[in-house]
Amino acid sequence: MSRKFIATIVAAAITVTGISAVPARADEDVIKFILGAAAIYALTQAIEDRNEPRVSTTSPYRPRTVEPRPLPRRARRLAxxxxxxxxxxxxxxxxxxxxxxxxxxxxxxxxxxxxxxxxxxxxxxxxxxxxxxxxxxxxxxxxxxxx
Incomplete structure (x- = not known):
């Protein structure tokens, strides 16, 4: 399973358990819920950013090519x-x-x-x-x- 999917499931589970554990009070609980959801979202985004390869926005990714070492000068193209x-x-x-x-x-x-x-x-x-x-x-x- 992908980490993105697992992080989303964990975030949803934590959010649902936080809501169902205590009866809702209008002002304080809504603010706590929003702050908790924002914190969970920020954590999942940090995990996703860490796992994705970094790609430059200015140029596309090009793998480095390895050039073979040339023969010694005295041995090149000799009969x-x-x-x-x-x-x-x-x-x-x-x-x-x-x-x-x-x-x-x-x-x-x-x-x-x-x-x-x-x-x-x-x-x-x-x-x-x-x-x-x-x-x-x-x-x-x-x-x-x-x-």
Whole structure:
């Protein structure tokens, strides 16, 4: 049930019990009745005003929109890194995956945007290899093509 309806029923019940409890005297009782009814009306209006959402009269209510956060500047609208640049190298500690630096410089026209923090050098059985960590590049918004 709505609060407005309940408040009206309570106000009517209090008014009726006040009238029927004491026989009516003309002057004092009418004034008391009117003041009591006004007080009850004021209370019900205060309850209704408290429960209704506040709306500005000058402009209609518009919910706030949430804008998605943009991608980092270096990762916006970049082509994927060619899959042929993803290399596997044998080291003393096992196989290492890296994206070859020379291949990226030759075949990826946005190689200058790759983050320096992802650069690595590994000692392999064929010498030192320079490149980038694939997982680090993915975390920074770059992707490697799948074919």
């Amino acid at each position: 994927p890194i060619p899959a042929r640049c993803l290399k596997h190298h044998e080291t003393q500690n096992g196989m290492v995956r890296m994206i070859g630096k020379r291949c990226v410089n030759r075949h990826y026209h946005q190689a200058h945007r790759l983050p320096e923090t992802c650069r690595v050098s590994r000692h392999t059985y064929n010498g030192v290899r320079h490149g980038y960590k694939p997982r680090c590049l993915r975390r920074n918004g770059f992707e490697v093509a799948r074919h």
